[in-house]
Amino acid sequence: MINTIDISGKWELFISENNRTSLPDNYNDSIILPDTLSDAAKVAENKNRDEGYLTDKYTFTGYAWFRRSCTVESDMTGLVSILTLERTRVSTLYIDGAEVGTCDSLCSTHRYDISSYMTAGTHEIVIRVANVGYKTGGGHMTSPDTQTNWLGIVGKMNIEIYPKSYISDVRVIASADGSLSVRGTASGAVNAVVTATVTAPDGIRVLKANIISDGDAFEAEFRLENAQLWDEFERNIYSLELRCGEDIFNTSFGFVTFSNIDRKLLVNGSEAFLRGKHDGMIFPLTAYAPCDVNDWKERLKIAKSYGINHYRFHTCCPPDAAFTAADELGIYMEPELPFWGTIAAKGEDGYNEEEQDYLINEGIRIIKEFSHHPSFVMMSLGNELWGNRERLGEIIDILRRENHSIFFTSGSNNFQFWPAEIPQEDFFAGVRLSRDRLFRGSYAMCDAPLGHIQTDKPNTAYDYDAIIRGENGSENEGGDTIQIQYGTGVKTVKLSAADGSYIPHKPVISHEVGQYDYFPDFDEMKMYTGPLVPRYLDIFRERLEEKGLYTQWRDFFEAVGAHCTQCYKDEIETALRSSELSGFQLLDLQDFNGQGVSLVGVLNAFMQSKGFITPEDWRGFCDSNVLLAKTEKYVFGADEKPSVEILLSSYGKGKIKSGAVRYSLRSDELDINGSVEFTSSDARLTSVGTFVPDFSGITKPQKAVLTLAMGELHNSYVFWLYPQTDVEITENGIKTADDELIFADSVEKAKVLIASGKKAMVITDGSNAIENAYCADFWNYHMFRVISESMNKPVAPGTMGLLIDKNDKLFSAFPCEKFTTPQWYEAVMHSKADILDDTPDVTPIVQVVDNTERCHRLGMLYKRNGILHCSIRLWEAADVPEIKQLAKSITENF
Numbered sequence: 001m002i003n004t005i006d007i008s009g010k011w012e013l014f015i016s017e018n019n020r021t022s023l024p025d026n027y028n029d030s031i032i033l034p035d036t037l038s039d040a041a042k043v044a045e046n047k048n049r050d051e052g053y054l055t056d057k058y059t060f061t062g063y064a065w066f067r068r069s070c071t072v073e074s075d076m077t078g079l080v081s082i083l084t085l086e087r088t089r090v091s092t093l094y095i096d097g098a099e100v101g102t103c104d105s106l107c108s109t110h111r112y113d114i115s116s117y118m119t120a121g122t123h124e125i126v127i128r129v130a131n132v133g134y135k136t137g138g139g140h141m142t143s144p145d146t147q148t149n150w151l152g153i154v155g156k157m158n159i160e161i162y163p164k165s166y167i168s169d170v171r172v173i174a175s176a177d178g179s180l181s182v183r184g185t186a187s188g189a190v191n192a193v194v195t196a197t198v199t200a201p202d203g204i205r206v207l208k209a210n211i212i213s214d215g216d217a218f219e220a221e222f223r224l225e226n227a228q229l230w231d232e233f234e235r236n237i238y239s240l241e242l243r244c245g246e247d248i249f250n251t252s253f254g255f256v257t258f259s260n261i262d263r264k265l266l267v268n269g270s271e272a273f274l275r276g277k278h279d280g281m282i283f284p285l286t287a288y289a290p291c292d293v294n295d296w297k298e299r300l301k302i303a304k305s306y307g308i309n310h311y312r313f314h315t316c317c318p319p320d321a322a323f324t325a326a327d328e329l330g331i332y333m334e335p336e337l338p339f340w341g342t343i344a345a346k347g348e349d350g351y352n353e354e355e356q357d358y359l360i361n362e363g364i365r366i367i368k369e370f371s372h373h374p375s376f377v378m379m380s381l382g383n384e385l386w387g388n389r390e391r392l393g394e395i396i397d398i399l400r401r402e403n404h405s406i407f408f409t410s411g412s413n414n415f416q417f418w419p420a421e422i423p424q425e426d427f428f429a430g431v432r433l434s435r436d437r438l439f440r441g442s443y444a445m446c447d448a449p450l451g452h453i454q455t456d457k458p459n460t461a462y463d464y465d466a467i468i469r470g471e472n473g474s475e476n477e478g479g480d481t482i483q484i485q486y487g488t489g490v491k492t493v494k495l496s497a498a499d500g501s502y503i504p505h506k507p508v509i510s511h512e513v514g515q516y517d518y519f520p521d522f523d524e525m526k527m528y529t530g531p532l533v534p535r536y537l538d539i540f541r542e543r544l545e546e547k548g549l550y551t552q553w554r555d556f557f558e559a560v561g562a563h564c565t566q567c568y569k570d571e572i573e574t575a576l577r578s579s580e581l582s583g584f585q586l587l588d589l590q591d592f593n594g595q596g597v598s599l600v601g602v603l604n605a606f607m608q609s610k611g612f613i614t615p616e617d618w619r620g621f622c623d624s625n626v627l628l629a630k631t632e633k634y635v636f637g638a639d640e641k642p643s644v645e646i647l648l649s650s651y652g653k654g655k656i657k658s659g660a661v662r663y664s665l666r667s668d669e670l671d672i673n674g675s676v677e678f679t680s681s682d683a684r685l686t687s688v689g690t691f692v693p694d695f696s697g698i699t700k701p702q703k704a705v706l707t708l709a710m711g712e713l714h715n716s717y718v719f720w721l722y723p724q725t726d727v728e729i730t731e732n733g734i735k736t737a738d739d740e741l742i743f744a745d746s747v748e749k750a751k752v753l754i755a756s757g758k759k760a761m762v763i764t765d766g767s768n769a770i771e772n773a774y775c776a777d778f779w780n781y782h783m784f785r786v787i788s789e790s791m792n793k794p795v796a797p798g799t800m801g802l803l804i805d806k807n808d809k810l811f812s813a814f815p816c817e818k819f820t821t822p823q824w825y826e827a828v829m830h831s832k833a834d835i836l837d838d839t840p841d842v843t844p845i846v847q848v849v850d851n852t853e854r855c856h857r858l859g860m861l862y863k864r865n866g867i868l869h870c871s872i873r874l875w876e877a878a879d880v881p882e883i884k885q886l887a888k889s890i891t892e893n894f
Contacts, residue, residue, distance in 0.1 A: 001166070001247065002079065005159040007070065007125070008033050013042065017062035023094060023126055024065050034087075036152030037064060038531040039286050049535040052782070053145045053594035056287060057531050064151055066127045070159070074120040080162040080188070081118045083125075085110040086155025087291055087319055090133055094126040104134070104358070106141045106338055107317040108365035114159070129153060135358035139315020139338040139383065145594020146280035146316075148287045148532070155291035155319055165189040167242050167249040172372040173405050174238070176257035176268040178227035182211070183219035186244050194218050199239040201228060206238075229268045230254030230374040232309045232330035232624070233653035237374065254327065254374025258407040260426065263468065265507040265582035267332075271651050271684050273576070274332060274583025275622055276310030277303060278512055281318060282593060284605050285530040289318055296325035302607045303589060304329055305615040307622035312412065312429075312585045315340050315383045317366050326375035334378035335370070336412065337363055343387035343395070350387070360398055367402040378407045380429070385411035389422050396424040412585075413511040416447070420502050427507040429585070434502070437472070439464040439581065440510050441571040442778050445796040446788040453570055454775040458822040459633050460573060460717065464510075468580040470503035507582035514571055515587050516564040516776040518599045518610065519557045519800060520852060527606060536597050540852040547855045548840035555803055556849045559819040563801040564776045565602055565612040566821075572622050576649040577630065579685045596783035597852075620715040625650045627661060627688075627708040627715045634822035635720045637881035638698040646676055646688040646708060656680060659710055661688050667704035667721060669697060698723045701815055701885050720823040722881035727888045729878035734887045741891040750867050759894045761868045769832035769871060770856065772848060773797040774825050781851035798854060799833055803847040810845060810861070813889035823882045830883075831872040833858040861890075868894070 012027035015037065031040050038058040046059050083100075085091055086109045093100040095117040103110035117123065131142070131151040140146040170184035186192040191213055198207035211220040228236035235254075242249040259266045266272065281289040290296065296318070303311070310332040317335035326333050337359050344351040363379070370376050381395055392410040400408060407426040417435050419428065431440040441453035449455075452462050466472055525537050544550035568586075575584045590601035602618070603609055620626070628647040636642055646663065650656045658679040665672040676689035698721050706717040728735040733742040743763045744750035753760035773796070778784065781798040788795045801820040804811075816823060833848035836857040844859030860871050870890075877883040 001160055001162055001249070003076070003161040005070070005161070006157070007068070007083075007159060008157045009068075011066040011068045014065040014067075015042065015060065015062065017060075019063055019130070023097060027065070027067050031066070031152075033066065033157060034152070034154045034291070036150040036154060036286075036288055036531075038148070038150055039152070039288070041531070049539060050144070051536050051539050052596045053536075054148075054284060054528075054532040055535045056144070056148050057533060059148070060151055061131060061149065062151070063128060063130045063132075066129070066153070068125055069122050070125050071122045072118050072120055076161060077118055077120050078164075079115070079118070080113070080164060080166055081115045082160045082162070083112040083114050084156065084158050084160060085127070085153050086157070087288070088129055088153040088155075089151060090130045091153075092128040092130075094124075094128070096124050097126075105362060105365050106134070106138055107335070107362055108369045109155070127153070136339055136355050136362075137341065139336075139340050140280040140313075141316045141338040143280070143594065145592075146282050147289060150288050152288075154288045163246040165192060165245050166247040167194065167244050169368065170242065170249060170251060170372070171368070171403065172240060172251060172253045173403060174227075174253045174255045174374070175405060176227075176229050176255055178224045178255065180207075180222040180224060180253075180255075181219075182222070182240065182242075183217070184242070184249075186213045186216050186218055189213065189216055189244060191215070192218070192244050195243040196220065196222075197241040197243075198222075198224070199241070201236045201238065224255075227255045230256040230327075230330075231267050231272075231652070232332065235328055235330045237327055251372050252327065253372050256374045256377060257405065258377045258426070260507050262505050263507055263580050263582065265427070267652075271682070272582075273624070273649070273651055273684055274310040274509060274585070275307050275572075276312050276332075276334075276509070276583060276585035277308050277589045278314050278585055278587040278592075279311050279316075279318075280314045280592065280594075281316050282590070282605055284528055284532050284593070287530065287532050289322070291319045291321050293321045293324045296322045297329065299607055300325050300329050300331050302603070304331065305619075306589055306602075307619040308586075308589060309624070310334070310583065310585070312336070312378075312380070314412070317370070320370060323370050323373035323375050327373050331375055332377050333373070333375045334380060335366055335376070336380040337366075337382050339382035340384060341382070341386075343381070343385055343391050345388035345391040348388060356395075360395060363395075363399045364402050367399060367406070371403045371406060376406070378409070378427070380409050380412050382411045383413070384416060385414045389420065393422050393424040396422075400424070418502075421504075425506060427509055427582070428504045429509040429511045431511050433467065433470070433504070437467045437470070439467055439508065439578070440513055441574055442515055442567075442775065444778050444784045444787070446784055446791055446793045448793075452574070453567055454773070454778075457633055457825055458570065458774075459631065460570070460628070461630050461632050462574050462577070464574070464578040465580045468504070468508055468578070508580065509582055510575060510584040512587035513575070513584045514568055515598070515600050515779045516567045517560075517778065517780055517800060517851070518564050518591070518601070519553070519560040519849065520597075520599055521557055521604065521610065522553055524604060534593065543852065543855040547837060547857055549855060549857060552803070552843075555818075556800075559803040560776065560800045560849050561610055561612045562817070562819040567776050568602065569621050573626075573628055576621070576626055577628060577647060577685070579683065596780040598780045598783075600779065620713070624652050625654055625656055625713055627710060627713050629706055629708060629715070629717050634718065635825075635882050636695055636722070638695045638721070638723045641692050641694055641696075643690055643692055644706070645690045648678070648680060648686045648688050649684055650680065650686065651684045656710070661708055661710045663691060663706065663708050665693050665704055665706045665719075667702045669699065669702060670695075670704055670721075695721055701813060703815060718821065720821065720882060722885045725881070725884045725888055727884040727891075729875050729884065729887050731875045734874070734891045736888050736891055739891050741887075741894060747865065747867050754867075759891065761870055761890070761894075763873070764832075764834050764869055764871045766832040766834075766871065769834045770799070770858070771797040772828050772831050772833045772860070773799050774820065774828040776801055777851060782853045785853070797833075798851045799858065800849040800851060802828070802860070803849055805843075805845045808845045809893045810890050812893045814886050826877040826880050826883050827860070827872045827874075827886065830874070830876045831860050833860060834862075834869070834871045836862065836864075839864060
């Protein structure tokens with residue numbers, strides 16, 4: 001390239017909801033590009049209050065014409081001129097009133113050859129951009145749930161000047177064995193000499209060679225001895241310079257290979273594990289993804305500080321700056337075609353040739369523009385696709401011809417309940433291998449059965465190995481018609497006999513893991529200083545105020561957040577304990593402001609901490625080296641001697657081959673310390689050893705903290721320990737050695753008992769109550785309530801956890817936290833949440849936090865008119881240590 005003319009800056013502007021048959025005569029406004037109409041506030045303010053996603057204050061759907069003049073000097077004529085627009089919508093270019101062409105890529109740079117228009121003098125440039133008329137839905141490239149359907153141009157805007165013979169369409173593929181493939185086009189030349197120079201990361205030239213083009217196409221294969229590899233640990237980036245006559249082309253690349261041995265994912269020949277996050281490109285301050293490397297580096301650094309080494313872009317592809325940042329930081333990137341639907345074969349119902357051609361071409365454009373980046377290692381055809389498996393495989397074949405080094409999947413969580421083999425896939429990303437072969441911890445109620453974190457007593461022993469190997473689970477006979485959640489709606493599909501018997505022999509990645517719903521932080525409102533505003537917070541606030549609950553929002557936020565964070569820890573550790581799993585993709589590390597408002601992140605939408613855990617502590621269970629404690633539960637009685645197995649998940653450059661793990665278990669009455677020496681195998685997961693703590697000396701209930709440590713590694717677990725307790729619990733009441741509490745079925749009966757000098761508590765009958773749940777709510781209550789109701793399926797309880805007055809005298813002998821912990825599992829599972837909307841003066845001692853759509857005042861243990869009420873059916877778990885201790889504490893501190 002000889003020169004670059006920057007055409008960003010001030011442009012005249014004309015906007016219309018409708019297209020025109022001719023160019024506008026009068027441009028009545030102006031705008032500084034790159035930008036969007038919304039970010040520049042170029043339309044009337046939108047006063048709507050969107051409940052399900054951020055409100056775009058200046059939303060606009062239609063067309064925008066941008067006009068400016070450009071002066072061409074005489075020395076620029078007779079050359080090749082390419083006008084480029086990075087990141088826009090459907091663009092059409094006009095020079096001096098003549099239409100040059102149209103480009104409809106949502107993901108790649110729009111390039112227009114304007115050489116024939118570049119005569120000396122001043123020329124008028126008009127760019128029409130439309131955010132309508134897409135050939136596909138656009139996924140999260142255009143969704144109001146994420147970066148919105150903005151209208152504008154948001155990346156670099158240039159006219160690139162080349163000599164008549166110039167280098168274009170360059171592809172670089174570099175593998176871990178040192179092989180380097182370079183091909184491209186010497187446009188305007190025949191049998192040209194292209195000189196290739198490769199420079200190592202340290203600046204030393206390691207290769208210089210001439211390539212003779214065949215016609216205008218050139219291709220060469222090289223091999224570098226002792227090539228420095230690229231991965232998450234060592235970000236070795238090489239430079240490639242290509243010269244052809246006067247033209248010089250520069251790019252970067254890295255030597256990296258993704259491969260597999262059966263279900264083991266290998267990076268550069270060594271086993272690896274993906275700790276990924278979903279990304280829908282949510283940028284609340286602008287509503288569009290930045291095209292600046294530093295912006296992306298800041299974002300990815302935060303993710304990496306939480307142990308993330310992988311990004312899966314949901315139905316979208318980030319700009320070049322994101323890949324450059326990922327190259328430098330060591331993040332494995334997976335762009336995805338902007339599609340969420342059905343891929344039918346020709347002749348089948350729903351076949352859309354135009355859309356499929358567009359998606360294939362968009363995939364090719366993505367690969368051409370970005371795949372030289374070493375971080376671009378994976379690619380998906382879309383999200384939760386249905387349709388024809390053979391056709392999906394054919395599309396992979398087409399895209400693989402563009403770059404055979406990319407690890408492909410036919411889509412993220414395709415065919416949902418009943419996935420099956422697609423031979424062309426390199427890895428499988430999903431959530432289940434049949435209806436009940438689940439390898440994620442949580443699910444929507446409409447997709448039941450639910451996950452182990454939602455249904456099982458909290459533990460640190462569960463793993464997915466038997467499920468992935470196919471040692472349990474059901475098969476489908478074929479021909480069944482089922483309703484499934486389809487995007488944010490419902491779809492009816494017919495199963496084939498092949499569905500439901502899939503045992504993958506390729507790496508398995510768990511899809512959209514987590515989705516634990518945090519309570520909103522109302523202080524965030526002031527952070528939204530751009531075009532997007534969370535007016536749903538106003539709606540939520542008004543609902544809470546109506547129920548008299550808004551004054552408690554900070555307590556709700558803290559209690560629910562602590563519980564959700566623990567759910568994420570359990571979820572991630574389950575994945576790490578599973579030797580047959582090769583990674584996970586969180587949904588999400590950060591909040592997702594759409595689809596009903598899913599505040600599912602330990603970070604907010606700005607990638608800022610909510611204050612529940614430090615990056616260092618999160619990396620204690622989410623990193624390349626993690627110590628794990630494996631045991632059947634978190635709650636123990638004094639008569640138990642649990643076996644605690646210590647595991648080490650370790651791989652990569654820093655793989656720990658041997659050492660000693662220190663452990664300590666400390667409480668008011670315990671101080672157990674020890675160490676276990678080990679030598680690891682080549683596998684990622686190693687059993688370090690086992691220790692058996694003795695709790696027989698426990699004389700009072702207490703919290704115990706288990707800490708595992710080795711060098712800089714640390715991880716911790718909170719256990720709850722209970723002494724032997726002489727307590728009898730029946731449907732009639734509680735008896736301890738020294739006291740008795742009688743259960744009454746009405747306030748009147750309780751008053752009579754109390755008047756006679758006895759202790760009495762009302763056990764509520766559940767007639768004015770909702771179902772309770774221990775686990776945090778999934779995604780958000782609103783979206784899946786609507787889906788479940790439309791499918792005539794049960795609706796999730798929608799509760800978000802407990803807010804506990806831990807200092808109440810009733811808990812004098814039952815130490816607890818403000819938030820849900822495993823000691824409350826049995827109590828929650830044997831209770832309903834009483835609705836107390838008619839008693840705004842009642843603040844429950846054990847309050848159940850409700851979601852922001854329903855906003856009930858809910859209680860499990862509370863005083864009403866001076867009488868203690870309880871919705872826990874204590875007698876159903878009468879022999880459980882924590883229930884016995886809770887009953888004793890309530891009775892003796894009544």
